[in-house]
Amino acid sequence: xxxxxxxxxxxxxxxxxxxxxxxxxxxxxxxxxxxxxxxxxxxxxxxxxxxxxxxxxxxxxxxxxxxxxxxxxxxxxxxxxxxxxxxxxxxxxxxxxxxxxxxxxxxxxxxxxxxxxxxxxxxxxxxxxxxxxxxxxxxxxxxxxxxxxxxxxxxxxxxxxxxxxxxxxxxxxxxxxxxxxxxxxxxxxxxxxxxxxxxxxxxxxxxxxxxxxxxxxxxxxxxxxxxxxxxxxxxxxxxxxxxxxxxxxxxxxxxxxxxxxxxxxxxxxxxxxxxxxxxxxxxxxxxxxxxxxxxxxxxxxxxxxxxxxxxxxxxxxxxxxxxxxxxxxxxxxxxxxxxxxxxxxxxxxxxxxxxxxxxxxxxxxxxxxxxxxxxxxxxxxxxxxxxxxxxxxxxxxxxxxxxxxxxxxxxxxxxxxxxxxxxxxxxxxxxxxxxxxxxxxxxxxxxxxxxxxxxxxxxxxxxxxxxxxxxxxxxxxxxxxxxxxxxxxxxxxxxxxxxxxxxxxxxxxxxxxxxxxxxxxxxxxxxxxxxxxxxxxxxxxxxxxxxxxxxxxxxxx
Amino acid sequence: xxxxxxxxxxxxxxxxxxxxxxxxxxxxxxxxxxxxxxxxxxxxxxxxxxxxxxxxxxxxxxxxxxxxxxxxxxxxxxxxxxxxxxxxxxxxxxxxxxxxxxxxxxxxxxxxxxxxxxxxxxxxxxx
Ligand code: HEM
Ligand code: SF4
Numbered sequence: 001x002x003x004x005x006x007x008x009x010x011x012x013x014x015x016x017x018x019x020x021x022x023x024x025x026x027x028x029x030x031x032x033x034x035x036x037x038x039x040x041x042x043x044x045x046x047x048x049x050x051x052x053x054x055x056x057x058x059x060x061x062x063x064x065x066x067x068x069x070x071x072x073x074x075x076x077x078x079x080x081x082x083x084x085x086x087x088x089x090x091x092x093x094x095x096x097x098x099x100x101x102x103x104x105x106x107x108x109x110x111x112x113x114x115x116x117x118x119x120x121x122x123x124x125x126x127x128x129x130x131x132x133x134x135x136x137x138x139x140x141x142x143x144x145x146x147x148x149x150x151x152x153x154x155x156x157x158x159x160x161x162x163x164x165x166x167x168x169x170x171x172x173x174x175x176x177x178x179x180x181x182x183x184x185x186x187x188x189x190x191x192x193x194x195x196x197x198x199x200x201x202x203x204x205x206x207x208x209x210x211x212x213x214x215x216x217x218x219x220x221x222x223x224x225x226x227x228x229x230x231x232x233x234x235x236x237x238x239x240x241x242x243x244x245x246x247x248x249x250x251x252x253x254x255x256x257x258x259x260x261x262x263x264x265x266x267x268x269x270x271x272x273x274x275x276x277x278x279x280x281x282x283x284x285x286x287x288x289x290x291x292x293x294x295x296x297x298x299x300x301x302x303x304x305x306x307x308x309x310x311x312x313x314x315x316x317x318x319x320x321x322x323x324x325x326x327x328x329x330x331x332x333x334x335x336x337x338x339x340x341x342x343x344x345x346x347x348x349x350x351x352x353x354x355x356x357x358x359x360x361x362x363x364x365x366x367x368x369x370x371x372x373x374x375x376x377x378x379x380x381x382x383x384x385x386x387x388x389x390x391x392x393x394x395x396x397x398x399x400x401x402x403x404x405x406x407x408x409x410x411x412x413x414x415x416x417x418x419x420x421x422x423x424x425x426x427x428x429x430x431x432x433x434x435x436x437x438x439x440x441x442x443x444x445x446x447x448x449x450x451x452x453x454x455x456x457x458x459x460x461x462x463x464x465x466x467x468x469x470x471x472x473x474x475x476x477x478x479x480x481x482x483x484x485x486x487x488x489x490x491x492x493x494x495x496x497x498x499x500x501x502x503x504x505x506x507x508x509x510x511x512x513x514x515x516x517x518x519x520x521x522x523x524x525x526x527x528x529x530x531x532x533x534x535x536x537x538x539x540x541x542x543x544x545x546x547x548x549x550x551x552x553x554x555x556x557x
Numbered sequence: 558x559x560x561x562x563x564x565x566x567x568x569x570x571x572x573x574x575x576x577x578x579x580x581x582x583x584x585x586x587x588x589x590x591x592x593x594x595x596x597x598x599x600x601x602x603x604x605x606x607x608x609x610x611x612x613x614x615x616x617x618x619x620x621x622x623x624x625x626x627x628x629x630x631x632x633x634x635x636x637x638x639x640x641x642x643x644x645x646x647x648x649x650x651x652x653x654x655x656x657x658x659x660x661x662x663x664x665x666x667x668x669x670x671x672x673x674x675x676x677x678x679x680x681x682x683x684x
Contacts, residue, residue, distance in 0.1 A: 011676045021669065022639065030661060035637055038610060121610075151678050157646035158619055161612025226682060237616045238590050269590075272623045280684030 001064060001367060002147050002291045004112040012109045015116060015155070019043045020102040027099075042122050042160060044115025045101055048419055054093045054101060055118040056108060060128035060146040060170070061089035061370040061377075063113075068357035068368055070111040072350040078104050083353070085338060085346045087372045087410055087461055088167070089127045090118050094417055116154060121162045123153035123233065127169045129177045130371040133294060134333050134379040136325045140189045140196055142172035144289040145225065148281065149187075152226050159233055163240035164248035166233060167205075174490060179372060181213040181492040182206050182464060184250045185232060190219060197221045202232060202262065203254030206458035210494050211251040214259045216266065224274065226281050231269040235262065295365035297328040300384055308387035315390050317443070318401040323386075332383050336376040336393060337400040337408060341437040344426050345411045346374030355396045363389055372461075373410055373449075375403065406448045406515070407433035410461055414454025414471060421454035423471025423478040428452055428507055435508050436515075445515060448529045451486070464488035466530050467514060468495040469507065478504045484514070484541055485533045496538060498545055510545055517544035560659045561631075562641065562652040564671045567664045570653070572601055572629070586613045593617060595626050602626065603653070606634035615647040622648035638666040642673035 004012075019039075026036040040046075046053040056071070063071075071091055075083045078100050079093040086092055096104060108114055118125050126146045133141040149168055153159065159166070169183040180186025186201035197219045204213025220228045232250075239257070241247045247256075254262050308315050324333040336356060339345050348356075356376055360368045363385040369377035381389060393399040402408045409432060412418065414425030429452055436442050451465030455472070462468030468483035480502050483495030502510050515529075517540050522532045533541070560567050576583040581601040584593075588604075595602060602621060604614040618630055632644045633653040644652055654662075674680075 007676075007681065011678070014676045018639070018669075025666070030666070031637075035609065035639075039639055121612075152682055154678050155676075157643040157679065158612070158615040160640075160643055161610055161615070234616050234619075238613055242611065242613075272620065276623060276683060278684045281682045284681060 001062060002143070002288065008112070008151075009109070011154070012112075012114050012116075015043075015114070016102060016105045016109055019105060023098065023102055038120050038161065041120030042117055043105070044118040045098075046119055048094065048417055050417070051095050052098055052101070053417070054096050054104060054115055055086070055090045056093070056113060056115045057118045057125040058089050058091060058113075058370050059125060059150050060132065060143045061130045061372075062132070062143060063368050063370070064366045065357035065361040065368070067111045067113055068353050068360070070107060070113065072353035072357070074104055074107060075350040075353065077107075082347050082349045084344070084413070085348065085370050085374050085376070087374060087412075087459065088125060089130075089370045089372060090125055091370070092413075094413075119165075120160075121164050121166075122160055123156065123162075123166045123168065126150050126153065127167075127178055127183075127372065129171045129173060130369040130377050131177060131324060131333055131379065132172055132369075133292060134326055134331075135173055135175075135177075136327045137175050138172040138189075138327075139174075139191050140172050141289075141292050142170040142178075142187075142189055144285060144292050145187070145189065145198070146170045147288045147292075148226070148285050149229065151284070152229075152281075158237065162233070162237055163242050164245060166236075166250065168229075176488075176490040176492070177371075179461070179464065179488045179492075180204070181490075182210075182461070182488065183213065185229060186213045192219055195221065198225055200228065200232075203251040203259070204492075205249050205251040206461060206463050207249070208246060208456040208458070209249075209252065209255075210458065210463040211255065212492050212494065213251075214254065216259070216263055222285065223277075223279065223282055224270070227273040227277050228266070228270055230273045231266045234273060235265045235269050239265070294328075295367070295380055297331060297380070298382060300330060300382060302330050302383040305383035305386050308390075312387075314394075314399075314401075315387060318390055318399055319386065321401045321405060321443075322403045326380065328380070330383055332381055332386065334378045334381050334386065334389065335371070335403045336378065336398050337402055338375050338398075339402055339408045339433065340397055340400045341402075341407055341433040342430050345409050345429050348376070352396055352398055355392065355398065359389055359392060373408065375408070402442060404447045404449065405442045406436050406445055406450060407442060409433060409450045409452060410465070411452040412454050412460035414452075414460075418454060418459075420457060421471070422456075422473035423454050423480065424504070425452040425454040425460055425469075425471055428469060428471070428480065428504065431508050432511055435512070441515075444525070445519070446525060446528055448515070448518075449488075450511070461488065462486070463494045464492065465495060466533070467511065472501065474501070480504065480507050482507075482510060482514070482545075484538065485530065487530060498538065498542060500546075513544040514541055517541050558656055559633075559653050560656065562654060562667050563650070564645075564673075566668055566671075567659065572631075574601070576601075576603060584617065586611050586617070588617055590617070590620055593620055593624070595621070595624075595628075599626070599628055601629045601631065603631045603633050604649075606632055606636050609635045609637050609640060615643055618644070618648040638662045638670055641667055641670040645673045646677060646679060
């Protein structure tokens with residue numbers, strides 16, 4: 001795992017000193033609210049419905065036990081005892097006071113963390129595959145390059161006042177667990193003839209105009225990566241629209257100019273940006289990569305695991321849904337679901353954070369990950385330790401066995417916290433999870449991803465949910481549009497609308513009808529919801545939702 | 558009147574030739590990068606910041622430097638002290654601000670950022 005160099009430590013301390021001064025100048029009036037806004041945003045501080053919100057970066061989703069303990073401390077000391085993990089590998093605190101924020105940032109700095117560029121028109125926290133360094137299927141660990149990009153983008157002098165926010169995600173495997181096609185730049189580590197390089201996608205994004213990213217370059221060698229990415233952002237900084245914030249993202253620039261023109265512009269800009277690099281970044285990359293060396297895996301028997309698997313059905317169900325293959329023999333990747341039925345998706349209490357930190361230290365080579373699906377991962381656990389890990393998780397309400405299933409829902413904060421919301425999303429997620437838990441058919445349904453947003457900004461990724469739910473406001477009444485067939489992986493696609501939306505109390509019955517149609521039509525339990533949808537299209541689901549008079553119902557229905 | 562900010566703090570403008578001459582260029586923030594040209598006689602280029610939220614000037618400055626411009630480079634307009642380090646690191650030599658802005662953001666706040674050469678990730682990337 002990466003630990004801060006002296007440079008990083010000094011940088012963050014200086015940045016915090018500057019922000020403390022900015023807060024004072026805001027309070028004294030030297031800075032107008034207009035001027036203070038981008039400064040607080042580039043330090044992770046939002047103004048929400050009820051209070052400020054501080055968004056702390058967990059770069060590429062990786063953290064250690066001491067860092068998780070510190071997140072727990074922040075939750076207790078300056079929030080209401082919990083934190084909210086987000087779809088971009090950040091944690092949000094919903095109730096800090098402005099005057100306390102500099103102290104919170106200093107507390108984060110003690111463990112090598114910050115909130116820099118988690119908001120604002122900057123290059124945001126760089127995200128990566130949450131199974132990085134552990135997954136059996138990866139070409140290379142994506143975190144060294146994500147860390148290099150973090151350092152390159154941090155306080156980049158040209159790119160602090162961009163047309164709009166800019167998000168980068170990296171995957172090290174063909175199987176995309178980082179949603180790279182829904183990012184402004186998506187990077188995939190690839191290998192050509194023994195050389196590691198990067199496939200670069202551009203122009204993906206969700207929000208009010210969802211787009212799937214397009215390939216900009218099939219293979220960028222290591223020594224060209226930073227100048228190449230710099231060329232992309234440089235081109236967009238001058239070309240991106242500043243007249244209309246809804247048209248400012250690079251996805252619109254790519255859409256308006258065409259990918260070929262953008263590729264040409266980037267190529268000619270690259271000739272200029274490349275000249276400003278002399279190879280120092282390669283040496284830095286090697287230093288960073290050395291810090292991500294795999295931990296010393298142990299060679300031990302796994303009988304304890306096999307015995308518990310046979311004997312304990314609860315443990316068995318949990319391992320069946322929450323474990324993923326590890327690259328090292330005898331090891332597993334274990335996911336801790338933050339989606340207990342009926343709870344807020346992605347929330348963890350300070351006590352739960354400490355339990356997870358402790359498990360990581362005792363059994364997991366002191367590593368934890370946060371997933372974009374708002375769960376936590378113990379990336380390296382030996383199978384023989386799993387029965388005990390499971391027991392401890394169970395005692396703290398953390399052993400929900402539902403990863404990838406219908407109750408493992410992504411939901412944005414929605415009307416409960418967000419000033420932009422047009423509808424609630426958390427309660428809808430809670431109702432769906434509770435209902436399917438009562439029906440006891442989650443396992444039978446299998447993999448099915450529901451994603452919910454409380455407005456068209458799409459923070460809940462609804463466009464790429466197998467079932468997407470978008471909460472809107474229709475003349476003062478919440479109305480939920482449903483989309484089907486979205487996919488956030490390497491086979492990414494945007495969901496299609498079923499038809500007229502549903503009032504809040506009809507969402508759960510609607511989801512039940514969709515699931516019922518899937519169960520009736522699937523060729524067998526091995527055909528997932530998405531596969532069935534792709535085979536049959538919308539018709540059977542429309543019929544199940546609206547009956548024979550499909551489409552004739554009024555929009556207000 | 559306007560004030561020129563450098564690492565040494567506030568000073569009056571000592572560029573007396575104005576911007577209507579052969580040796581100076583006055584560029585708006587939406588200058589097309591293709592049209593970003595200067596010649597051997599150019600001694601002063603001034604890039605406008607109509608709003609501090611408009612970050613195009615930083616990239617324009619950088620491109621000018623990458624294209625070999627060695628003369629004086631000035632950011633003018635709504636630049637706030639918190640952006641001083643960004644301006645310097647992007648290639649500007651100085652910032653021109655109004656008296657009104659200087660009154661609200663006094664010299665000490667700019668000097669607070671005169672250490673822009675320290676704590677700079679870019680210098681680590683580029684050796
Ligand atoms: C509660 C305060 C929040 C506010 C005010 C907010 C605001 C926004 C806005 C305005 C956009 C659209 C930007 C655009 O299209 O240019 C957006 C997008 C997004 N937000 Fe949030 N958001 C909030 C919370 C969250 C949370 C909690 C998450 C994670 C769970 C999140 C993750 C995202 C993601 C992934 C997008 C991406 C879609 C994209 O831009 O491509 N946001 N947000
Ligand atoms: S999708 Fe809308 S309601 Fe949900 S968090 Fe984002 S801005 Fe708020």
